[in-house]
Amino acid sequence: MLGGEQVRDQIVEALKGHAADYIEIRLEESEATRLQYRGRELEEIGLTTNLGGCVRALVKGGWGFVSFNDLSGLRQRVELAVRQARLVGRESSQFAPVEPVEARVEATVGKDAASIPLAVKKRLLDEYNQAVWSVPKLQTSTIGYGDGRKRVIFASSEGSYIEQERADVSLRLVAVAREGGEVQQVGLSLGSSGDFAAVEGLHEQVRERAERAVELLSAPQVKSGEYTVVLDPVLAGVFVHEAFGHLSESDFVYENDRLREVMVLGRRFGGEHVNIVDSASLPGLRGSYKYDDEGAPASKTYLIREGVLVGRLHSRETAAKMGERPTGNARALDYRHPPIVRMTNTFIEPQGVSFEEMVAEIGEGVYAKNWFGGTTSMEMFTFSAGEAYMIRKGRLAEPLRPVVLSGNVFVTMGNIDAIGNDLEMNQGGGCGKGSQMPLPVSNGSPHIRISKCLVGGK
Amino acid sequence: MEDILGQARKAAEEAEVFWACHEETPVGFESNRLKHLQTREVRGMALRLIKGGRIGFSATTKLADSQALVGRAVETSQFGAEAKFELPAPQSYPQVETFDPGIEAATIEQMVELGESLIARVRRHTPEILCDAGVLKATSSVRILNSRGGQASYRRSLFGLSIEGTLIRDTDMLFVGDSQSSCHPITDFETVAQTVIRQLEMAKSLASVPTKPLPVLFTPHGVASALISPLALAFNGKMVLEGASPLKDKLGEVVFDKRLSLADDATIAYRPTSHPCDDEGMPAQRTALVEGGVVTGFLYDLQTAGLAGARSTGNGSRSWAGLPAPSLSALIIGEGEADFEDMVRDMKEGLVIEHLMGATQGNLLAGEFSGNVLLGYKVEAGEIVGRVKDTMVSGNVYQVLRDLVAIGREARWVGGFLRTPALYCSGLSVASKG
Structure with a gap:
């Protein structure tokens, strides 16, 4: 993934010698997996990769911001952001100081979702979908699972250079029950900072959610x-x-x-x-x-x-x-x-x-x-x-x-x-x-x- | 794109490459002052393929990475959904104008001046108001190629102007605002300014509200905040297919007030929601959803239509990062005959609602909405007497739209995707702290 000395040199070079009160560059690379079920069937499964960056500049209290996917010509992007900030800036910049840092922060996750094979994720979600559909009177359901890993390089004109890695997992389930003209739904949302274990072993909870949706069909509405x-x-x-x-x-x-x-x-x-x-x-x-x-x-x-x-x-x-x-x-x-x-x-x-x-x-x-x-x-x-x-x-x-x-x-x-x-x-x-x-x-x-x-x- | 399509064809039976590029320049004002200028560019590519009868999908913004794109799409196809459609062969597309080169000529200085003039106009009315405003210009382009020889592309321009004003007295906060968008450059700020000034006029004093059922007149903004989300779901072909839409067996039946008509229309010239084709290369069209109170249609993309035994209505919509799904283009609610002032005069006691906050959090599938009146006015004896606060309004879209008291005769665009008149409804549940 994104990183290394060559990238660092380009960033540091691009930040040099501009007439701005503050400039920062963020470059980002990420990978994500998504599985979505609708009703009894898997609806969507996809893998995406994303690479892009942005420059933000502050001149006399005004901000310029440029974002892009093509990481070449970084210096020109910085110049554009500074030019924009100069058009806006009419006062003086106020920006609280922080100590410049050089740091590298790796994501620490328990059971790393990004390294779990697609087939394993699919099997677990198939089981959850079966748990939902074991409940009678269910009309439909959606289960959305996503995991991702992202590496961000942050560099500022103040001399900070921080590489951080982040991981994220989320699971959202909605069960919809229906009887005659009545429709009711119950949801479940869970997540973690990359640990796949957070979304495992939920079979009982998932079934209970679906049962709750069915129960609501006969529940009264509160008086306002x-x-x-x-x-x-x-x-x-x-x-x-x-x-x-x-x-x-x-x-x-x-x-x-x-x-x-x-x-x-x-x-x-x-x-x-x-x-x-x-x-x-x-x-x-x-x-x-x-x-x-x-x-x-x-x-x-x-x-x-x-x-x-x-x-x-x-x-x-x-x-x-x-x-x-x-x-x-x-x-x-x-x-x-x-x-x-x-x-x-x-x-x-x-x-x-x-x-x-x-x-x-x-x-x-x-x-x-x-x-x-x-x-x-x-x-x-x-x-x-x-x-x-x-x-x-x-x-x-x-x-x-x-x-x-x-x-x-x-x-x-x-x-x-x-x-x-x-x-x-x-x-x-x-x-x-x-x-x-x-x-x-x-x-x-x-x-x-x-x-x-x-x-x-x- | 041709390269990726070529590689994908070797690995799968069918393939489609979707390319989208969007560039925008927003000018932002905060607290009455120019705050930021931005240039944002996103371009991404998606590959959808059908292998062994199943759909594989992968997308990227790393454009040098085409080999990996094909590999990942093939990997997902072993688990993918069964394909129920054929990619479109070459089609003829309607002529839909969506690009005004005048957008490119609009300078940053002109955009800044437009925003400043708008804020100055509103502050001339209420000097102590704090305004956040935005002026935006953008261009986007879409290109689609598939293995059946289908290809489509279009360019679109967009110009937007928006303002949100906040007026705070002690812990009392008043929020007003309006926006406007078009494929043409916008040069006139008065339309938006006058809407905001009218809101400020009507909100000048506070009025109390009882807890009991009351008639409610939803302005076009009010319609957008309270009534549209459940309808957008109910007419979505996916919800119909799953049986989650309350309208699933209602095709051809009278469900709404007989004066009500609803349509989705992607072919209106120079609207930011228009296009000659959807994001799968199907021709864009106008689809009647409700005519004379009768449900006449639902919205489909290719896969959903295939599953439902229906035809795509050209509503396949997506970003670079995901598969197409049915989505509204622009929802058009037909005008009625009532004058706005006459509808207000008709109310002995009632509410005019401009913004019902949080109304879309309820049971949307059932049509239920319940929210806090963020901007709304009390009507007593046919006159607007002031703004209401600490008030919740609840109802059901299907009940409300079955028995409308009246439909306004002037429609306007709200939030870019909806054109609606005011809707006058009776007997909504109102709860207030008085």
Whole structure:
């Protein structure tokens, strides 16, 4: 794969002698395998290879960016990016310094998915497909499996030269049940940073998902309104990602004076039991890495500590403009995109309340489980649960159709009145921002309880 | 391409090489200021082959790597799906104009000025608004060659203008925005500016909403955010074939309001969704999906059509990296007769919805949608009285479109791929914090 002295010389040479405040080059080579089942049959199997690069330049606060597949003529690409940046730049550049690094980071994966033969992957997925189809009343299903390995070379005009290798595995299953005009679906999303073992041995879970889709056919829909809701770790992880995480991305905030007032450090968001962390430096998760796409080292950032806003996620530009320290959260989906501020592994830290205690105090409420999707406008969020149950008189009661939860983040954070003791990280998510999607992230939480949450139904 | 096709023919019965190249120059504004200029180029090649009756597939952006491309495609073919189609022999294609050389003449300076003028126009109305805006020009080309002698190619130009404004007061956030796209260069910013200014006018004050069923008037933007995703799935030939589409046995039946018509059309001149052929080299066409409330068609690519015993409708769509799949080109909802103001006046109490956030996360296959009103207005006694917040609206597309109160008489393009009038619906479930 991409690398070696010759490539390095070309890159270093291309970076020399330009009138710019900062220039970076990223070259990327990747290989990916994809298998997709639809219904009883394999629909698509494909192998792709991808090679490309980009140059980003900063001049007087303005950015130029050039991306390409043909890696020859690198110096001309740099010149174009600098020319573009000069057309835009009208102020002075603000870009937080980081120590230049020379590093080489290999992907460390358990059972390397990239080296597993295609026939083995196919056999496992055939078994999962059979497990799904062992369930009666199933209308259709999709199973999508993907693995990939990517090598990225990052070099900057500041003298950094970082080679990083990353691996990723994802599995997403959707089972669709149908009876008469009723259609219901249940999904399962899993992933890992390249370890094939994460998607093995799921036969029982897969069958259980399909059975759940069939059960939903006869489930009632919740009556719309405000409820006390309990979220399972998966959905609470989506909540922390969607509702709070995106608001902590400083590129939304840094040039917006009013939002800066709203998101002022020291502001109270929730009770003292609320602690929220984003950390790419936790090893082995899908959002983990050593250096971000601006050459800044990964860190562990407390966003909320004891209910109070204490930090946010930064690129080097947003850090400089807000007078804070860079957190190493500038990430690019691939060489076709410049890095922007993104989450990595985001979670609510556990507290001491058990699930049983949480539910026992609820007269009428909703227990919402599993991720289906989520989106946010910063102030307002919506996310949908794959499964839901009524809670009546302190106990789980009848299953419900999937519900959509919505609310105002500023109010809802304050309405978290219990946090469980059972933190789990979910590795199945892919985050979208702008046109850059899906970016591997993970999010997690223990069970949490939220009072007065808006639930959409009938 | 000819080389790869030649090599692939030696290794398999049938083969097709797909080549796509896309170049774009986006100009980006953030927080009212010019922020970045970019030049992005992607070119990639895909090889699909049929060997032993099975489909093999491989794709790459490493163009020097043709030998490996053939080897990988052959490797996957031993596990691939059974091919249910024949690659198209030479075809005659409709004349569809998709390239305006004027795009190439549009300078960066003109694009910057257009974006600046748009932002300045909106800020003249509301000085404290923060605008992100984008001006984009792009060209793309597609070329397809296959072992049955079929070949097709086209070029397309694209120009886009978009703006999103944010107005924050305390923790209250208002989001407004609009966009426009064409194969022709866009020089007029007033159309987009006036839409945004109208949104700001209507959102000036806040209004409260009760929790109960209410009539809802979806603007064209509102239709796009709430009602289109379930329909895009339901008319997709794959969903019909699998039986997951609620419309699977409804061909020829009245399912929708009898005033409703829907079509997919890839042949409208100078639209960024148009082309003379699809990504498998099948001629592009207009496909009626609903006429007079009756379901009249579904959308197919070659393989899905083969499996379903139907014919390709020229809706095979793909990027360089994947196999073709049926996809909408441009969805056209036919105009009705109602004037927008008359529909508002008709409501004693109701909502006008411009953006229902998160509506596409529900059970789309069943037609259910449920979302938060990100931009919408309260109507009382036939007058828009202000913007609504903390409000969820839920419904079912099939119920809503069966009994429409009225269809607007003016249609517009939304998000590049949809042309729709406003749709006036009754009895949607509304939940609000008041």
